[in-house]
Structure formats: structure tokens, C-alpha cells
Amino acid sequence: MSALTLDLARLASGLRLCDLSDPAQHWAKRAITDTLACALAGVNEPAVRLAVGVLPASPGPSLVFGTGHRLHPLDAAQINGIAAHALDFDDCNLEMDGHPSVSIVPGLFALAEARNASGAQVLTAYVAGVEAEIRLARIANPAHAERGWHPTVTFGVIGAAVAAAHLMRLSPEHTATAMSIAASSAAGLRANSGTMTKPFHAGQANRNGVQAALLAEAGYTARLSALEHKFGFLRAFGDSFDVDPGPALDGWGKDFALLSPGIAIKQYPCCAFIHCAIDAAAQLRGDIKTAQIERIEVALHHKRLKNIDRPMPKDGLDAKFSTQHLTARALIDGTVGLDDFHPERVLDPTVVALAAKVALVPHEEGLSMGLVHVWLADGRHLSAEATVAMGRDPSNPMTQSQVRAKFHDCVPPSDQSTALFDALMQLETFPSLAPITAAICPPPPK
Template identity: 45%
Template sequence: MSLALEIARRAGALDYETFDPQAIKWAKQAMADMVGCALLGANTDTTTMAIEAGAFPAGDCLVLGRQMRLGKLEAAFVNGTSGHALDYDDTSKSLSGHPTVIIVPGLLALAEELGSSGRDFVDAYIVGVETATRIARGVNFHHYEKGWHPTATLGIFGAIAAAARMMRLPDEQLANALCIGASLASGVKANFGTPVKPMHAGLAARNGLFAALLAQQGFEAAPEALEGRQGFLDVFNGAGNYDADKMLTGWGRPLDLLEPGISIKKYPCVYSVHGAIDAGIALHGSIVPSDIEGVLVRMHPRRLLPHVLNPATSALNAKFSLSYAVARALVNGAVTLDHFEDEALHDPDVVHIMNLVQMKPLDDRSNDYGAEVCVTLKDGSTLTEAVAAPLGRGPEVPLPESMLATKFMDCAGRSVTRQGAQTVFDMLMALESLPSMRDLTAEIKAGTLN
């Protein structure tokens, strides 16, 4: 039996009736977070350029945050791009990427076309997350460290499985769709800090849906396109750098949504720097920025990759700059959306401290997202703050729902009326009871400002 069919049978065996209620709760929170991020990113230059370059014809599926409807593939692409445009959407420990922004856009477009219920939507989303993260367990962290962007290269398989679930494709067609997806997966981390990174999400969302639709039509791929010679695993990871058995064990016991879980961002920047931000904010009240002589940040070496080592030179690449994020935390005691506007990069106190930041790896290699910030003052004294895990880092330190609601309103309020945003958030929090996903998109469109 091919690896794709083994995966498809495990995905097909997942049963909504057996899902832990906490997994359903996490699914709703993650999806609400992603919708809020898409409403925030709807009118960014990144999204606007993607729409204008595509010159897409009108269709039936809503573009979140705009008075525009496109075809389902085009809507999936645009909503995936806007959802990741500001790098504020959730992340997955197993995936080492952003699962929800890949899965929801295609699923939403498909649900509009089919008139699917909220329960079906939640079910398909959970299946998609489980599929993407189980595949990821067999290739990470080599896949991530090699330079692939797992949000796109692995997330696409979650988008495929979610769409196939909603379309009620048999296991054999899902397996074929996964093999089609092996040739549609793409995304390299060299493009982090540019509009191409959010485009990765848009393309993966679009291509995941496309692969499922092709399989439904009988479009055939090689059955062993994942594990075969020169297949996905050989090409993307290389022989000896993956473990197919890890992809096949433990499905749903527990669901990946619960262990290790989804992480919801508190700050609008790359998740690798959130622990250091928390530590910097904790130090803020004890220092005067002008007294700072030096700053040392220590994190897991996996977090100290090229895209976080660079200083901030643009509003977009500032989201990946560890030195900028820590400087902001120390100076302002907060890191907000406004801090990633172009004019904010020239704050003299922030620029001064950003140039003082040094980075070294933590000795404790087990603490993947922990961070330590040590500030040396001009009088020679030092202040140190260590954070084991940033708030929002999965179920063990969950972001309180009140903070999620505040984040959603802040994000959605950039393109939807406040009343409309509140109604949409309430619908998302009760999504499994929604008769039709068309009700949700209609409410979003009714409240959209532009």
C-alpha cells in the first residue's frame, strides 16, 4: 500500500463524534484568529498587488474584507495571502509553520459553493490539521532547517485533506490528491521578509483545493509520489532524512490540536521572537532606555536563523528581526501593529538599542521557544529575564479567550464595522452550530467597509 493511501485511510477514519470538545474549541479559536488576520491583511499592499496582478474575474466566493467575490481557487489564493500578509496568524509546533491560513481559505470557498454547515467546516478543518501535522512529524526539523517553508510545503497536504473531507472524497481519491499535491508544494525561506512569504500561503491554499478538485475529476498522479524514487520525500528532505513511520502512528491519540497544539500569536511578528519579546516587556519597567549599554538575547539555535538575525530595514522584514522586536519591547513595553509601520522604524531610541543587541544560543536545547534577555546598564549592573514559553504557546500556556477577542476586534476593525466584527466573532465561536457557512460570509460582507 502506498504511503499516500496509508495517510488517506487514517484521515478518512477520523470521526467528528469522537473528537475531544477541547479540540473543537481550539479549532474554533484558531479559525477565528485566521479570519481576523485575513480581515486585517485584506487591504495591505501585498494583497492589493496580488489581486491586481491576477486580474481575476468575478465569481461566487467572498474575498474577506473586500466587497469582492471571485472564483473558488482565486478566493482561496487571495484570502490565504491576506491571512498571512502581516504574519499575525497562528502556528503549529509540529508543522513549524502556520496551518490555519493554508486550510481555511480553500475550505471557506468550497463551503460557500456547497452550502456546507459549520459542523462540517470544523470537522474538515480538524482533519486537515491532523493530516498536515502528522506528515510534518516525519520530516521535521530537517525539512524546516533545510530552508523549506513548511507552512506551504507541508501545509498544502492539510488543505488537500480538508477539502477532500468536505467534498466527501473516498480514501483512494484523497491519496491521489496528496500525490498531485507533491508537485504543487513550494516555498523557500529565503523569501521571508518579503511579500512572497504571504504569497506562499495563498498559493498553498489555492493549490491544495486545486489538487482535491483535480482528484475528484479523476486526474491521476503517481501513487508513490510521496515515498518513491525522486518523490516528495527524497527531493524535499533527501534519503535518510525522513521517517515515514512517524507519519502513520498516533493519529487522533490525541489530536495534534491538543498535543502539542496550536499557538495563537500575541504579537504581529514571527513567532520565533515572541519569547524574547515577553522577556523584554518584563524588563521594561525596570530600565531607562538611555541607560542601556548592551543587550544579550539567548534562544534555541533553531530560532536563530538568518531571517531573525537581520536588523529591521523595512516594515515587512521588521517582523522577522529579533533585534528590532526586543528593542521595541524594552523601549515601549509592548509590540503592536503600529510598530510595524514604516515611520516607526526610525524611532531613535529603538534604532540605538537595536544596534546593541547580540544573540547567542541557549545551552538548554530542550526549550524550543524559551528565551533569555540580559540587559547591561551603563553603571555596569545587569538585569536578566527568562521566559520558558511565550503566552499563547499551545495548550500549556493558552492565550485567554478575552485576549483572542480583543485581537480579533483590533484586526477585523481595520476592514469591518465594529458591530459586524462582534457578530462575526460570536458566529465563529459557535461555528459548529451554524446551519450554513454562507451565513458567515454574508455577515462578513455586510459589515465590510470597502
């Protein structure tokens, strides 16, 4: 295998804002904006509050989103990373089989404040990191994810290291060192999906990625072939040592992974594998009364069912991975929203009773496709199908107004939040992040 680690580091460290096409810049800014919105919505979740009470934290220059507190960049990166993933509302990517932005944006903002970086530097560093992690996933998946690793942290920590190294203007060799240090902290199990440990993974990816870049800058050493080494990342996490590195390197700076297959902004705050089932169930809502339903069948891809067959979720986090529960909620309400994961909504007897009628069956069609069948007491059989969930693919993107609407679902509308959205969508024009982080802080009491 070629010198994958160093080759990828050379490409990433050489990326400049002028290399980014207008669509790449636009989609990157949407993803950054969406990630910050998810963090602000998640900052008061139990997973964040409990972590803040336990994890060590030192004062510093970096903002804890949604608060007036400022911490050391590593501490802010970790807490903000947990917050951004706490609701499972942040973006995702099919090749990565995980969440690309949440592993990078919180740490990047924390580091950018400490280094007084510009918006253009942040935007370019974000793209470098996202491209690196998705392209690495391209040659390691599906074996990597199917072994049980959580790609959001295992690929994400390397993307975070690349983004941080780019922001710090490290050389290709130091960038490769940061990647190799980060590779030694890549860990996270899909078994912990539906628990607080899943967002903790995102916090670790941010902290460890930034830490790896800081260590590399300070002169720390690591083998510059940690990805492709015979005892390295690809061999340890996958099925084979003999992996073609071409797809990770070819078309860099031209064929952006964030555009194709793209970064998918979520319409619903739950596991993306279930979104097409929700869409299909919502299509049927107007044609039936839930009291008439005798039986429900949901068909999803067999590879997806392993993690989303949870007939009796015990709490809101667990419910985010329950196809049965979310299909029932969509049949009742026509959608799934943030409030639906509060305890009283998860344990709503009407939803619980309807979810008990849901049977899951595997299919071999498109990876995202969801098909819902409903049999009614009057003998009718209705069905609906969704092939691509909104926002999941470039063929069915969220419009800019829909992205703004989701932002304000997460951050209640106000002059300050509107200004924040508009500023983030012009990120590259800001000489520093100070005006943006000022808008992220809560308004002073009147």
C-alpha cells in the same frame, strides 16, 4: 515504508465530527476564528493589493474577505490566503515549524461557499487537513525545514488538499490522488521570509490544495504513493528515504496534534521564534530607562537564529524577523503591536539606536526559550527569561477573553464583528456559511 499516502488518506477521509473531542473542537474553532481575523486585518496590506492587481481572477461564489467581491473558489482561496499571512499574525505549530491554519482556512471557506457546505463539514475538514499536515511534518522535520523549505506551504498544500477532499467527500483513493497532485506543487523557500513572497506562499498553498482536490474529483490521475515513493515528497525534501511512518498515523482521531503540541495563537504579529525574547524584554521595561542602556544581549536557540538575525530591517515585513528591532521595541513599549510595523515606527530613531546595542548569542536550551541581558550605565546588570510565550504551548494558552481581544485588535469592535466572533465559535451549528460570510463582508455604507 508502508503505503503512507493512502493510509493517511484513509484516516483523513474517515474522520467525522463525532470523532472530535470537545477540546479538539474548541481549539479548532479558535484557530479558524483567529485565521479569519488575521485575514481581515491583512486584506489592505501591499502584498494583497499588488497581488490582486496582477493575478487573474474570475467571478464566482466565493467571498474575498473584508470586501463585497466574489470570485471563483481558486482565486478567492489564493487572495484570502495571502491576506491571512500578510501580517505574520496567524497561528503556528512547533512540529510543523510553520503556520498550519493559514494554508487551509481560506481555501476551505472558499470551497465551502461554492459547495454550500455546513459549518460542521468545515470544522471536520479543517481538523482532517491540519492533522495530516502536522503529522507529515512530524516525520519529515527537522531536516525538511533546515534545508530551507517553508513548511507553511510545503506541508500546507497537502493539508489544504486533504481538507478540501474531505469537504467534497472524496473517497480515500481520490483523497490520496489529491495529496499526490498537491505534493507536486509543494514549493516555497524560507529565504523569502520578511518579504511579500512569504504570504504569497500561503496563497499558493490554498489555491493549489483546493485545485488538487477538484482535479482528483474530475478524474485526474496521480501516483497514490507520492509521499513515500523513492522519487517522492519525503525523499526529495528530506535527508533520508527510510522514514518511519508510524508517528504520522498512530493515534489518529485520539491524540490530536492540534492539542499537543498544539496550535499556538500568536500574541505578537511577528515571527514566533522571537516571542520569548519580546516577553523577556517586556519584563525588564519597568526597571530601566532606555537612555541608561549601554548593552543588550539576547540568547535564543541556535537553530532559530539563522532566520531572525536582522540588525537593520528595511521595512515592516523585514522587521517582523529582526530580533534586534523587536527586543528594542519591547524594552521601550513593553509590547509589540500591529502599528509597530508601519514605516515610521520601524525607522523610529530611538528604536533604531537601541536595536544597534543588541547582540545575539545562541543557546542549547529549550527551542522557544529567550533570555535577555541588559547592562546599564550605572553598572547594573539585569536579566529576564521567558520559556514559553503566551499561546505558544498548552502550558501557557491564551484565555478565551484574550483570544477575543486579539480578534478585536484585528477587526475593530462593532456589533457586526462581535456577532462574527460569536458565530465562528459556534461554527458547527450553522447549516451553511451564509450568515458567517455576511458578517465578514463590510457593512453597507450609511
